[in-house]
Amino acid sequence: MSPTATLRRTKKTSAAVTPAPAGYAGKLLRVNLSTSKTWTEPWGPDDMRECLGGVGLGAKILYEEVGPKVHWDHPDNRLVLATGPLAGLPVWGTGGLTVVTRGALTDGATSTQANGFFGACLKYSGYDAIVIQGQAKKLSYLYVNDDTVEIRDAGHLAGKDTWETQQALEAEHGLSGHRMSVYGIGPAGEHLVRFAAIHGDYGHVASKNGCGAVMGKKKLKAVCIVRGTKALRAHDARGLMQAADDIAHDLKTDPSTSTLYNYGTLPGVLNLSKLGVLPIKNYTTNVTGMDMSEWEPVKLREGFDHRGHQCSACGMRHCHIQVIRKGPHAGERVDEPEYEGWSGAGWTIGLTDKDSITWLNTRIDRACVDVNEFGWVCGWVMECMEKGYLTEQQVGFRLNWGDVEGANRLLRMISHREGFGDVLAEGVKRASEKVGGEAARCAVYTMKGASPRGHDHRGRWDEMLDTCTSSNGTMESANPTFPTEIGQPARIQPFDGEQVARLTGGILGRRHFEDSLGGCSFTFRTRIENLARALSAATGWTYRLEDALRFGRRTAAILRTFNLRCGIGPEVEYPSERYGSQPVDGPAKEHDVMKQWDRMLDVWYETVGYDRATGKPTPETLAKLGLDALSKELWKGGRAGKR
Amino acid sequence: MSPTTAVLEATVEVTTWVTKLVGGDGTGSRVFVERIAPGDTVRQVLRRCSARFPQLDAALWIPTRTELGEHIEVLVDDAVLGVVHDLDSPLKGGERITLLGQFMGG
Numbered sequence: 001m002s003p004t005a006t007l008r009r010t011k012k013t014s015a016a017v018t019p020a021p022a023g024y025a026g027k028l029l030r031v032n033l034s035t036s037k038t039w040t041e042p043w044g045p046d047d048m049r050e051c052l053g054g055v056g057l058g059a060k061i062l063y064e065e066v067g068p069k070v071h072w073d074h075p076d077n078r079l080v081l082a083t084g085p086l087a088g089l090p091v092w093g094t095g096g097l098t099v100v101t102r103g104a105l106t107d108g109a110t111s112t113q114a115n116g117f118f119g120a121c122l123k124y125s126g127y128d129a130i131v132i133q134g135q136a137k138k139l140s141y142l143y144v145n146d147d148t149v150e151i152r153d154a155g156h157l158a159g160k161d162t163w164e165t166q167q168a169l170e171a172e173h174g175l176s177g178h179r180m181s182v183y184g185i186g187p188a189g190e191h192l193v194r195f196a197a198i199h200g201d202y203g204h205v206a207s208k209n210g211c212g213a214v215m216g217k218k219k220l221k222a223v224c225i226v227r228g229t230k231a232l233r234a235h236d237a238r239g240l241m242q243a244a245d246d247i248a249h250d251l252k253t254d255p256s257t258s259t260l261y262n263y264g265t266l267p268g269v270l271n272l273s274k275l276g277v278l279p280i281k282n283y284t285t286n287v288t289g290m291d292m293s294e295w296e297p298v299k300l301r302e303g304f305d306h307r308g309h310q311c312s313a314c315g316m317r318h319c320h321i322q323v324i325r326k327g328p329h330a331g332e333r334v335d336e337p338e339y340e341g342w343s344g345a346g347w348t349i350g351l352t353d354k355d356s357i358t359w360l361n362t363r364i365d366r367a368c369v370d371v372n373e374f375g376w377v378c379g380w381v382m383e384c385m386e387k388g389y390l391t392e393q394q395v396g397f398r399l400n401w402g403d404v405e406g407a408n409r410l411l412r413m414i415s416h417r418e419g420f421g422d423v424l425a426e427g428v429k430r431a432s433e434k435v436g437g438e439a440a441r442c443a444v445y446t447m448k449g450a451s452p453r454g455h456d457h458r459g460r461w462d463e464m465l466d467t468c469t470s471s472n473g474t475m476e477s478a479n480p481t482f483p484t485e486i487g488q489p490a491r492i493q494p495f496d497g498e499q500v501a502r503l504t505g506g507i508l509g510r511r512h513f514e515d516s517l518g519g520c521s522f523t524f525r526t527r528i529e530n531l532a533r534a535l536s537a538a539t540g541w542t543y544r545l546e547d548a549l550r551f552g553r554r555t556a557a558i559l560r561t562f563n564l565r566c567g568i569g570p571e572v573e574y575p576s577e578r579y580g581s582q583p584v585d586g587p588a589k590e591h592d593v594m595k596q597w598d599r600m601l602d603v604w605y606e607t608v609g610y611d612r613a614t615g616k617p618t619p620e621t622l623a624k625l626g627l628d629a630l631s632k633e634l635w636k637g638g639r640a641g642k643r
Numbered sequence: 644m645s646p647t648t649a650v651l652e653a654t655v656e657v658t659t660w661v662t663k664l665v666g667g668d669g670t671g672s673r674v675f676v677e678r679i680a681p682g683d684t685v686r687q688v689l690r691r692c693s694a695r696f697p698q699l700d701a702a703l704w705i706p707t708r709t710e711l712g713e714h715i716e717v718l719v720d721d722a723v724l725g726v727v728h729d730l731d732s733p734l735k736g737g738e739r740i741t742l743l744g745q746f747m748g749g
Contacts, residue, residue, distance in 0.1 A: 255702050256714035256745050259660045259669065271659060271746040275716070275723065296670050483713060490705070490713035493725030587721050 021045055022235035023085035023538035024053075029127040029149060031142060033218050034075055034134030038149045043128070049541060052551065053084030054516035055111040055472070057129055058100025059558040062109060065133075068565050072104045072210065073192070073217045075135040081183070081223060082129035083119030084518025085538050088232045088312070091244040092251070093520030095120040095312025097183065097206065103473045104194040104210025105373075105427050106449040108563040111472040111512075112208035115520045116201030117181040118225065120312040123518075125228030136219040141169070141184070145226040154221040161186045161366035162199040169224050178312070184222030185212045186368030188415035192216050193425040195373035196415075199365055203309060203319060203335030207370040209450055209473025210427075235540030243534035247526045248315055257525050259297065264318035264522065266297035268339030269347075276459040276587035279343060281350045281401060282379030283444055283456060283578055286586025290352065303354055306336060311520060318522060327355045334362040343454030344375030349382055350401030360404050360411075367415040376428045376444045376451045377414070378407050389439035395420045427451070429576070444579045447572040450474060452579065459588035461500045462492075464580070465600055468573045469504075471559035477504055478511045482527050486510065486549060495588070497596030498603050505607025509552025516555070553608075554625045557617045560610070561630050570615040573601065651679045651736030655692045657699070659744040661715055664699040679734055685719060686730040688740065703742070716743040 020026030020043075027040045051057040058080040070076045080100040087094045097118040103110030122130070125146050132142075141154040157165050165184045170176040183200030189212035196212030199205045234240040251261045259267045272278045273295070276286040293299075304322035311319065320336035337345065341361035351357055364371050382401050384390035392398050396419045399406040413421025423431050428451060432443035445451040450473045457464035463475055470476030480503060484490050488506045492499040514524045517535060524531060528548050536543045563569075574580065574597060582592040593600075605612040609621030622631040657665050658672040665673050677688050690708075693700040705712050711730070718741040719728040728738075 254714075255660055255664065259744065259746075262669075267659060267744075268746050271743060274658070274718070274721075274741070274743055293671060298670055480713075491711060491716075491725070494723050495726055587718075587723070591726075 018044055021048055021085075021539040021541065022233050023089065023535075024048055025123050025126045025128045025230065025232065027127050029130045029144070031130060031132045031149075031151070032134040033132065033136040033140065033151065033220060036136075036151050038151065040127070048085070048539075052513075052516035052535075053087075053128055053518055054082050054096070054098035054113075055100055055512055055559075056516035056551065056555045057082045058098060058111060059109070059555050059562070061131055062100055062102065063558050063562050066102055066562070068567070070102065072102045072107050072214055075218070076133060077102050077214060077217075079132040079211070079214050079218060079220075080129060081118070081122075081132070083122050084128075084516050086534060087119035087518025088123035089234055089240060089244075089538055090313050091240070091519060091523070091534050092248055092316060093311050093314040093523030094518055095181075095314075096517070096519045097122075097200070098515050099198055099206040099211045101211050101214045102566070103208070104192075104196075104213040105429075105451075106209055106473050106563075106568060108209075108448065108473065108566045108568045109471050109559045110209035110211055111515060111559070112206040112211055112474065113515055113521060114183070114198070114200060114204040114206040115311040116183075116204040117178055117227070117312045118183055118200055119518045121181040121225040121227045123228075123232055124230055125225055126230040130223065132218060132220065135217065139190070139219050139221050141222040141224055142220065143224050144228075146228045146230065157184075157221045158190065159187060162368050163202060163366050165222055166200075166202065169222060173224070173226070175226060179227050180224060181227070182222055182224045185215050185220075186366055186415065188367050188369045188425075189213060189216035190221070191415060191417045191425065193369055193414060193417070194427045194430070195370045195377075197368050197370050199368045201311075202321065203365065204311070205365055205368075205371075207372070212368055234538045236537040239537030240534060243530060243537055247523070247530050247534065250526050250530065251316065251523065260316075260318070260522055260525060262317050263297035263301065264316070264336075265339035266300045266336075266342075269295045269300070269342050270297070272339075272455060276583065277455050277457075279348050279375070279454060279456040282348060282376070282383045282442065283458070283581065284383060284584070286456060286459070286583050286588065288347075300342070300354065301336070304336070304358065309335070314520070314523060316523060322358065324355050324359060327353075329355065329359045332359060332362075334358045335365060337361040340454040341371050344371035345407075348375035348379045348454065349407055350379070351404055351407070352402065353404070356404040360407055363408055363411060367411050369411070369415060372453050373427060373451050374411065374414075375454065377424050377431065378410055380428050380432060380439075380443050381410065381424070383442050384435075384439045387438070387442075389437065389442065390435065394435075441577050443576055445576045446579065447574055447576065448473075448568060456583070456588075457575075457579070458581065458583050458591070458593060459494070459586070461494060461497065461593050461600070462504045464575060464593060465501060465504045465604060468575055469601070469604060471556065471563045471568075476511065476556065476559075477508045478521075480507050481510065481525050483507060485527050485529065485545070495591040497593075497600040501600040501603035502607055505604045508556055508608050509549050512552035512555040513548040516551070550625065554627060556608075557622065557625055557627055557630060560615070560617060561634060564615055564634070570601070570612070573615075651681065651683075651734075653677050653679050653688055653734050653736060653738045653740060655688065656739060656741045658741060661699070661702070661742045661744045664702055665696045679736060682733050684731045684733055685717070685724070685728055685740065688734065689717070689730075699742075714745045716745060717741070718743060
């Protein structure tokens, strides 16, 4: 491997001579780790308009370049690190990164987002995305500094956790803070843990569907991008600022988003506990049994010494670095957990000591696994040991609910594939199937192989349906945000399957649009109209609400076609026994989702315009979305059509 | 007091960020005891309560005040509106109506 491999000259194609719209860098950076070659590839205005960036671009690359036999661990699998047209511009939170690949948990499409500075640094270096293929012969890292692109030896980084890796690279390059972004894997990715994640910039994680295992299989420890020096302009700078100001104003002043502005996702713990949606002890109860006023966001934050840790161009008071004040880990610097951290590293495993949760949450980020899947794995082991379905001999030690040191020991076993950790490293679905018996009945997962985020979806049927039908290894439609803007009802009866399915199908596409712009899903909790205005001002296009929704539906259909090609269809669109069980207590205890599941699927399929029997987007749907090429593959004997 | 003149009550508990709309600081909860007459519905009680707080009124209802808006969850006795009660369900007295701010994130 040449440590000094540099960019190939850009090929002169018609696309190359057509200037890219404002807002875009205009080039993709291609990296083949097998051959140590790197090169740039122009992409044209038509592709930009059609794919935008982020998941839109990643879905196109995945669809065009990854065949059915290229499984997640095949060298030809692509790892797309993409940003979008707003990245690097002065809209809040626009350092965004979307990772798209064929993931390890479902062996299907993955789209997972993180923030920090990566997207902005990438754009300032002159690239809209990095597309990585091949497999290095030894552990390597990718260094990008404007036109200098080098695949470098990472032997000295082997075994380091993500924070140590970032610190080592900062020291090596003499750059820190906003001047360099590092996204990488920890020991879990190196050991191909199926729920390994990709972490960057101290606390930001692209966590879903084992994207870190894909990176580990490629023997790529990290991608390190110096904040570049390339110019980036908006078509209408004043219009962009106006749209950015409106988005910021709404985030600050709209009652529903002002707590997000002030406290990020911390309010989730208290809110979701009132709705019976906080996942407690691996779905064995929905009753917290404690004074939940202690979990108000202000108390969660003020319990620690903290300082803001904002992402690129962000004015939110969301991300924080904090110091633990008391207990065995007093003085340690940690990342303030998101709601998902309080859930996955806390409530799911019966841990309610806040200092311990914050500590464990950062250990999880540093070993670099998905905090949700870790919660489901660890909670499952704890429940099984309590009930005698797993023994001390099998696991290697006794692990009880709320045992933080034990959970950390399990984390180490998983991330290094030691002992029983080797079984657990396969994720909770495969591990529980391997153990079998009563233990298998306790595990929370989807039959596709992924698992829910940190919620008890038995009280949140829309998210369960979304998680089970999604084509990206996690929730695809996600939470309704200003649903009335797109003609959906302001509220539904949460246990009426038909209403749930109509809403979940009805909002499909909004999230794909957000995740293609290069920003943060939290700062983008605004009306689509505002985002479309920002996009129009950035690029000079006229982009409207209906364009955004059509784009999102298009991207969803491409991801679904890819999954069908991979053999993932409607036969696996249901929850595991525990995931779909009826709660024994709490607000949702009277409601059994599985009694309505088939009907929910019927309505969802009808709403999104996919064929219920085969899972394929119908020819009519594809025609409306301008995806006739997919129609040929799906309905006229192509690769995804043989179902 | 004779049964025919008995005063019925329901409580409206305002929680999370919604407390800011009734003079709070976005934490804890504010509880308002609302007198109700036989046959009063959830809608009527909410209307009376929100009429005293213009900011709550604007956030709770759509501009025409005919339906609830999209950012405040309404629970009656811990069940989300629509499960046991809807807006036009009559109250018997003793119910606890909770206004819970929608959580956007996580």
